[in-house]
Amino acid sequence: MNFWGTWCPPCRKEWPSIQRLYDRRKENVDFVLIAMKDEEATVRKIFERK
Numbered sequence: 787m788n789f790w791g792t793w794c795p796p797c798r799k800e801w802p803s804i805q806r807l808y809d810r811r812k813e814n815v816d817f818v819l820i821a822m823k824d825e826e827a828t829v830r831k832i833f834e835r836k
Contacts, residue, residue, distance in 0.1 A: 787818045792828050
């Protein structure tokens with residue numbers, strides 16, 4: 787489980803490493819990311835770009 791925000795520079799910096807982990811382990815692990823203080827549309831844009 788990971789708490790993060792699109793407005794948080796360290797959170798945004800760690801996103802590529804989370805994506806790589808997900809790509810390698812998605813068949814064996816459930817990933818839960820909780821966006822804090824964000825609008826759904828903003829979070830969706832981040833997922834679409836990265």
